[in-house]
Amino acid sequence: MDTQVLARRETPILVAAKMGILEMVQKILDKFPVAIQDMDSSGKNVLMLAAENRQTTVFDYLVEKKLPEFVFHQLDDQGNSILHLAAMLEELLPWRIPGAALQMQWEIKWYKHVKHSVPPLCFAHNNAKGETPRKIFEQTHQKxxxxxxxxxxxxxxxxxxxxxxxxxxxxxxxxxxxxxxxxxxxxxxxxxxxxxxxxxxxxxxxxxxxxxxxxxxxxxxxxxxxxxxxxxxxxxxxxxxxxxxxxxxxxxxxxxxxxxxxxxxxxxxxxxxxxxxxxxxxxxxxxxxxxxxxxxxxxxxxxxxxxxxxxxxxx
CATH class of the missing domain: 1.20.140 (Butyryl-CoA Dehydrogenase, subunit A; domain 3)
Incomplete structure (x- = not known):
């Protein structure tokens, strides 16, 4: 039952944003603008998934589209904002560029890019664990x-x-x-x-x-x-x-x-x-x-x- 619920929460626009398929995101929003309100099982909307998965083209398109304010202020189940998700680094390196130093350089650039694209209220927001985006960035990028x-x-x-x-x-x-x-x-x-x-x-x-x-x-x-x-x-x-x-x-x-x-x-x-x-x-x-x-x-x-x-x- 839980698997079926999770599958239903993964709508096409969320999958497209996570995978970086810009054309699909554009067509879905053109025909069904209400799809911008879709959220996955963790409470992440399309903009948050694009920021978390480092999908530059999708993220920039959504920012330039002048979405409603609630999209930028959305929090997931852990209280993470868009900037929190952009600051997190998973085990698999996201950027297709060789060298840990260049990976780190692009991580900093991506974090700065997202920071300049979201409202200033997200900068000092703490998640459920009391962590700021900057603190998460420092912790997850130590290695x-x-x-x-x-x-x-x-x-x-x-x-x-x-x-x-x-x-x-x-x-x-x-x-x-x-x-x-x-x-x-x-x-x-x-x-x-x-x-x-x-x-x-x-x-x-x-x-x-x-x-x-x-x-x-x-x-x-x-x-x-x-x-x-x-x-x-x-x-x-x-x-x-x-x-x-x-x-x-x-x-x-x-x-x-x-x-x-x-x-x-x-x-x-x-x-x-x-x-x-x-x-x-x-x-x-x-x-x-x-x-x-x-x-x-x-x-x-x-x-x-x-x-x-x-x-x-x-x-």
Whole structure:
């Protein structure tokens, strides 16, 4: 009997809101506007289910539809408001994006988005257990914060080793002048050669970018990694660190090729292109490995409202 009652309470519009089927929600409300009053066995209406299940498109559609005020002030059997449900995190991660840190970033963005969409009276409302939405958010996201912190630190430690190695090589190469110096003036022998200018500039650029990347990664490692830092600070530092690291690798390889131009042109002219192609393999390999993560970071940071339909790369 109880199962039959529960089944009857799951009306089509509630199921559509829970599953994120926007077209069905639109058609039902267009033909049967009274369906907005439907509630499931827990006392949750269509807007609450959309917020709880992170269905962005359905939630935004309902908010823009200018629903009656009672829809926003509805409470479930536990006294939870819409903001309470948006603050809760189940065991299964809701967002289709890799990495605990990016999951946490989108959770914060979703909570803020729902908070700005509901009446201010919901902010300080306590449920039946006396918990505010903010308290529930902190309690249910503790494990995700810890997992995100571990992921960020491990990634930063690995990348900082590469950045330190590039900085060491770039410093050594920038201190070595190809062709030597003139005894009379102390100026480089090849100072008028175009490749020498390319070598000098790219060596300095590689050193600067590698040190910059190292600073960003060390900042993440030494950060307190608090909950609020996952919204923008930590992902942005990782994004800038990866950008600087990738650019420093490119600059270092250009410097390497420019420094060996003098030898290749005279003695190994026909082997120059294959050698340069082989030298680009590390950059290509690094790009294939890190670009999916880079694009995920870029997308997760730039987007204002998370999307359940986001298609991620396979790592």
């Amino acid at each position: 995700l914060v810890k997992d995100g912190t571990d992921w960020l630190i491990k990634t930063s430690e690995s990348c900082s080793v590469i950045a330190a190695l590039i900085a060491t090589v770039a410093f050594a190469s920038s201190a070595t002048v190809p062709g030597g110096l003139k005894e009379e003036t102390g100026y480089p022998v090849l100072e008028n050669h175009p490749a020498f200018h390319v070598f000098s500039i790219t060596s300095l650029v590689a050193l600067t970018l590698a040190v910059t990347a190292l600073v960003f990664f060390l900042s993440i490692i030494t950060s307190r990694c608090q909950e609020r830092d996952f919204k923008l600070t930590l992902p942005r530092m990782l994004l800038l660190g990866l950008t600087s690291l990738f650019a420093s690798i490119v600059a270092m390889l250009i410097s390497f090729c420019a420094g060996h131009t003098f030898i290749l042109i005279d003695k190994l002219r026909f082997a120059a292109i294959p050698i340069y192609a082989v030298a680009c393999i590390p950059v290509a390999f690094f790009a294939l490995v890190q670009l999916p993560l880079y694009f995920d970071l870029l997308w997760a940071t730039l987007i204002k409202v998370p999307l359940r339909s986001y298609k991620v790369f396979n790592h």
